[in-house]
Amino acid sequence: MSYIKKIIDKSVAAIDTDLEGWEKISGTPSMKTWIEYTSEDGSMIAGCWEATEGSYRAEYKSWEYIHLIEGKVKITPEGGDSVTLLPGDSFVIEAGFTGTWEIEEKVFKHFTIKL
Numbered sequence: 001m002s003y004i005k006k007i008i009d010k011s012v013a014a015i016d017t018d019l020e021g022w023e024k025i026s027g028t029p030s031m032k033t034w035i036e037y038t039s040e041d042g043s044m045i046a047g048c049w050e051a052t053e054g055s056y057r058a059e060y061k062s063w064e065y066i067h068l069i070e071g072k073v074k075i076t077p078e079g080g081d082s083v084t085l086l087p088g089d090s091f092v093i094e095a096g097f098t099g100t101w102e103i104e105e106k107v108f109k110h111f112t113i114k115l
Contacts, residue, residue, distance in 0.1 A: 012036050012047070021061065022101075027054025029103055046112040051103050060097040063114045066090065071107035076100045 014032040018024070022031075029052050037046040050070075067090045076082035077099040085091060 021059040029054025065112045072105040074102040
């Protein structure tokens with residue numbers, strides 16, 4: 001068994017449909033997801049995600065760690081203050097988050113999700 005898995009595997013096919021719980025609310029954004037790692041017990045996944053300019057309303061059922069590689073996004077939780085994130089920023093979104101992702105510049109991120 002290999003204990004190291006390289007992320008950003010160009011041979012992994014992209015999923016080009018919107019994620020469950022994500023609804024377009026402005027513009028014509030599109031997204032692609034590459035799931036490049038799944039733990040043996042299925043409790044964690046990791047990979048890359050990109051999205052074009054526009055806005056989504058998002059509902060999170062799971063915890064997610066994100067490292068933003070490219071782009072600019074403003075995330076606003078329902079009833080909360082917005083946060084603008086830029087390349088190099090790392091952050092966590094807790095399970096139960098509901099709010100908006102306003103993608104101001106095309107985004108590319110690495111993610112790890114605890115299912």
